[in-house]
Amino acid sequence: MKILVPFKSVPDPNDATVAGAATSAPKSVINPFDEIAIEEALRIRERGDAAEIVGVTIGPSAVDEQIRAALAMGIDRAIRIDDSRVLDPYAVARILRALIEKEVPHVVIMGKQAVDDDSNQVGQMLAALLRWPQATFVSKIEFLENKTRARCTRETDGGLEVVAIELPAIITTDLRLNEPRYASLAGLMRARRKPIEILTCDELKVAVRPLTTVLSIARPPKRAAGTRVDSVEELIAKLRQEAKVL
Amino acid sequence: MVETLVLIEHDRQCVKRASLHGITLARQLGGEYALLVLGQGLDEIAASLVSYGAFAVIVADDPALTEPLADRYAAVIVEAARKYDSRTVLGTSSTFSKDVLPRAAALLDVPMVTDVLAIEEKNGSTSYRRPVNAGSMLATVKLESDRRVLTARATAFEAPAADGAACPIERFEFDVASLPNGMEFISREQRISGRPDLTEAAAVVCGGRPLKDKDTFERLVGGLADALGGAVGATRAAVDAAMAPNDYQVGQTGKVIAPQLYIGIGISGAIQHLAGIKDSRVIVAINKDPDAPIFQVATYGLVGDLHQIVPQFIDALRRG
Numbered sequence: 001m002k003i004l005v006p007f008k009s010v011p012d013p014n015d016a017t018v019a020g021a022a023t024s025a026p027k028s029v030i031n032p033f034d035e036i037a038i039e040e041a042l043r044i045r046e047r048g049d050a051a052e053i054v055g056v057t058i059g060p061s062a063v064d065e066q067i068r069a070a071l072a073m074g075i076d077r078a079i080r081i082d083d084s085r086v087l088d089p090y091a092v093a094r095i096l097r098a099l100i101e102k103e104v105p106h107v108v109i110m111g112k113q114a115v116d117d118d119s120n121q122v123g124q125m126l127a128a129l130l131r132w133p134q135a136t137f138v139s140k141i142e143f144l145e146n147k148t149r150a151r152c153t154r155e156t157d158g159g160l161e162v163v164a165i166e167l168p169a170i171i172t173t174d175l176r177l178n179e180p181r182y183a184s185l186a187g188l189m190r191a192r193r194k195p196i197e198i199l200t201c202d203e204l205k206v207a208v209r210p211l212t213t214v215l216s217i218a219r220p221p222k223r224a225a226g227t228r229v230d231s232v233e234e235l236i237a238k239l240r241q242e243a244k245v246l
Numbered sequence: 247m248v249e250t251l252v253l254i255e256h257d258r259q260c261v262k263r264a265s266l267h268g269i270t271l272a273r274q275l276g277g278e279y280a281l282l283v284l285g286q287g288l289d290e291i292a293a294s295l296v297s298y299g300a301f302a303v304i305v306a307d308d309p310a311l312t313e314p315l316a317d318r319y320a321a322v323i324v325e326a327a328r329k330y331d332s333r334t335v336l337g338t339s340s341t342f343s344k345d346v347l348p349r350a351a352a353l354l355d356v357p358m359v360t361d362v363l364a365i366e367e368k369n370g371s372t373s374y375r376r377p378v379n380a381g382s383m384l385a386t387v388k389l390e391s392d393r394r395v396l397t398a399r400a401t402a403f404e405a406p407a408a409d410g411a412a413c414p415i416e417r418f419e420f421d422v423a424s425l426p427n428g429m430e431f432i433s434r435e436q437r438i439s440g441r442p443d444l445t446e447a448a449a450v451v452c453g454g455r456p457l458k459d460k461d462t463f464e465r466l467v468g469g470l471a472d473a474l475g476g477a478v479g480a481t482r483a484a485v486d487a488a489m490a491p492n493d494y495q496v497g498q499t500g501k502v503i504a505p506q507l508y509i510g511i512g513i514s515g516a517i518q519h520l521a522g523i524k525d526s527r528v529i530v531a532i533n534k535d536p537d538a539p540i541f542q543v544a545t546y547g548l549v550g551d552l553h554q555i556v557p558q559f560i561d562a563l564r565r566g
Contacts, residue, residue, distance in 0.1 A: 013380065089348070090357045118378050118498065119360045121348035124316065128352035133428035134316050136345045139492070151432065156341040157445070157501065158257065159493050162432040163315070169428070175482070175499065176492060211357040215373055215386045223524055226545035232558040235530065235548050243528045243545065245449070245507040246474075246563075 001050045001147055003041040004105035006096055007034035007070060009063040010116040030066045032180075033111025035073075036173040039180040040141060041109055042074045049143055052076050056099055058092060060084040064196060071191035072183035079103075079197045081204070088212035089117070093125035098206035099199070100130060105168065107150065112137050112172040123172035133165035137174040248301050248330040249277025253323065253337035253347065256283065256291050258312075263405065264445045268338040269298050270403040271396065274365055275334060275372075280304050282326055282418075284319055286312040292415045299410035304330070306418045313431035314342055320349035325420050327354060336396040339502070343397050351395035358395040359387060363402040380498040381521025400445060401504035401525045437491065442477045444494070449476030449507040452496055452523070455483040456512030456534075456552060463489040466556040467511055473563040479503065481519050497522040512552050515540030532556065 008031040015026035030038070041053045055070045055078040057063055067078045081095055100108065113120035127134035135152035139160070142151045147167065154161045155174045165171075183191070201207065229235045239246045250272045255265035272279035278301040283291055288307045295303045306322050323346065327335050335350060337343035339361050351358040363384070364375040371388060374396070378385045444450060451474065453467035463484065471478045480490035482497060496503055498521040508526035513519060515531070515538055523529065524543060531544035532555050541547040548555060 011379075088357060090352065093352060113499075116379055118380070119358075120344050121351070121358055121360060124345065124348035125352035125358075127316075128320060128349040131426065133426070134345075134349065135429075136316070137341055154341075155492050157493060158434075158436050159491070160435040162434070164430045164432055166428040176486075211390045212359070213388045213390065215388055217378070217383050217385045220377075220381070220384050220524075223529075223543040225542045226529075226547065228541075228547045228549065230548075232548070232555055232562055235546055235559070236562055238546055239507070239528070239530070243507075245528050 001044075001106045002052045002054065002104070003044060003050050004054050004056060004100060004103055004108045005034070005037050005041050005070075005075065006056050006108065006110045006122070007031060007038065007066070008111075008114045009057060009059055009066040010114055013115045028063070028066060030069055031111050031114045031116075033113060033115065033173055033175075035111075035180040036175070036177050037109040037111050038070055038073055038075060039178045040173060042181070043178065044141070044143075049147065054079065054103060054105065056081065056096070058083050058087065058095060067196055068191050069183065071194045071196075072187040073181060074187060077195050077197070079199060081199050081201065083201060085210065086214070087208075088210040089119045089121035090125055090212075091208040091210040093122050093129055094208045095201060095204065095206055096122070096126050097129040098201075098204040100126070102204065106147065107167055107169060107171060109141075109171045109173065112174055123170050127170040130168075130170075133169040134172070135163055135165050135169065136172045138171050139174050139176045141171060141177070248280045248332050250275055250279040250334040250336060251282045251304070251323070251327055251330060251332045252279055252300070253335065253343060254281050254283045254295060255337070255340060255342050256285060256288075258285060261291055261294055262340070263443075264400040265338045265340065265343075266298070266406055267400040267403040268336050268398045269300075269406040271336060271362065271365070271398040272334075273299070273406070280330060280332075282306070282323065284311045284314070284322055296412040296415065297408040297410050298406055300413050302413050303415045304418050305415060306420060308420075308422055310422045310425055314346065315429040315431060316345045316349050317426035317429050319346045320353055321425055322418075322420055323347075323350040324353045326418055329418075333393050334396065336398060338400045339397040347395050347397060354393065354395065356393040356395055357389050357391050358397075359389065360397050362396050362398045377498070377521065380518045381524075382517050399502060401502055441471060442475070444477045444479055444496070444501050445503055447477035447505055449474040449509070450479050450496075450503055450505045450526075451476055451509045451511065452479035452481065452513060452519075453484055453489065453511045454481040454513035455487055455489075457484060457489055460489050466552065469560050470509065470511070470556055470563075473560045474507070476505070476507070481513055481516070510540055510544075511556060513540055514538040515543065
């Protein structure tokens with residue numbers, strides 16, 4: 001079985017600059033949900049259910065650092081689609097579709113959303129364009145019937161839901177599918193020798209134009225801090241008389 | 247033509263109240279809107295929707311739609327959007343709408359905006375405000391398309407009044423044989439809880455990692471929620487430590503809530519969690535660390551040991 005893992009390079013969500021404390025540019029990392037997808041692909045290969053894991057990302061050469069990180073975790077090879085435009089989820093889905101038609105994987109595993117844009121769209125859009133089944137927000141994957149189907153546990157608002165989907169399919173990962181490993185030193189060494197294939201949208205014969213423009217990004221208005229109370233009695237009195245919520 | 251289709255969510259028995267908030271966005275967009283419900287045995291659910299000022303309640307009622315499988319649901323939503331020539335298909339943000347609507351958007355060949363907080367019409371073009379970076383920033387975006395798919399954050403739009411004249415219920419006929427068939431529903435594990443739904447409760451008590459274990463969490467967080475008639479939520483750390491189930495998680499990647507009263511117990515206030523509670527009317531923080539970031543947004547802060555404070559709080563509420 002061949003697994004394709006699309007991943008995105010995002011500003012490190014644990015970096016203080018993203019949280020607003022500093023002003024220098026934050027460092028980039030693999031989107032944490034995509035890292036979970038990479039880890040799951042590695043575990044599937046380690047238990048003998050996959051022969052090859054191909055990683056793909058879209059971006060300029062600056063994202064090669066995250067590609068090396070994915071290779072160091074253990075994916076077999078990587079493809080970078082060279083495109084430095086600001087893309088929207090639908091554009092990304094259309095580019096990935098063209099690559100999937102070329103690579104023909106048995107399953108695509110990817111994060112449910114990127115932690116910078118938080119759109120949560122690409123996996124579902126990709127499944128639609130390919131007319132493939134989808135299992136989103138997945139916390140457990142098992143392959144069935146000689147790997148022609150996958151049984152996936154999904155995290156929904158109301159609790160857990162289990163679906164069986166025919167392969168090929170798109171699976172998007174939720175937080176608790178696994179805990180990604182750290183790359184080993186040997187993995188880092190091996191990553192240097194693994195190939196990164198560079199492709200362009202022209203080579204994939206896909207002409208897309210993003211339809212979403214970001215006009216501005218601003219900090220949300222700050223909620224003002226209220227008052228400190230010294231006891232449960234005082235708190236209850238405030239909630240009753242001042243806030244009138246009890 | 248119906249300008250906007252609003253996808254309504256239900257749990258096979260009742261309409262999910264939060265999913266009605268999308269109607270308010272449809273009203274702001276202007277033009278006629280219809281409410282779209284998919285499932286099986288929807289008579290009562292459809293009847294409960296006729297007073298929201300819609301052009302019609304459109305019902306896709308068929309055994310093939312008993313379970314919300316994304317491939318079929320998206321196909322039916324797309325057929326309905328084409329039949330009614332709707333420029334906008336929208337839903338309220340939830341795991342259901344986020345599963346189904348991006349798929350429908352790609353089938354319709356239109357872009358989508360997730361988690362809309364507000365819209366602004368200027369010079370004939372619409373811009374949308376939405377949270378990014380775990381809610382720490384707000385982006386304003388524009389679409390180069392006159393057709394669109396949107397999800398609305400329930401907490402950013404008021405619940406619509408059900409005071410319109412009864413609208414017709416239209417049965418939506420579609421070709422069942424042509425629906426995709428690659429997904430099968432196996433099972434659902436739903437907790438039966440006497441507590442109100444997290445996203446609908448007037449009071450929510452959330453607990454963090456200092457609650458230590460499942461029993462203490464239930465006794466203190468659950469106990470306080472019950473004394474208030476409220477719902478229980480948890481931080482990612484508490485869920486990771488198996489103190490509470492996954493669907494209790496409140497925050498940018500969990501549930502976003504805006505109750506009248508939020509009480510955070512042993513919660514320091516990570517940006518991810520604060521993004522999910524900051525629109526609550528009253529925020530109460532109980533934490534032993536006086537420098538915890540949650541105190542910067544709390545309406546009322548009480549510094550101290552939760553193991554002493556929370557039992558006192560429960561007792562005081564019980565005494566009335």
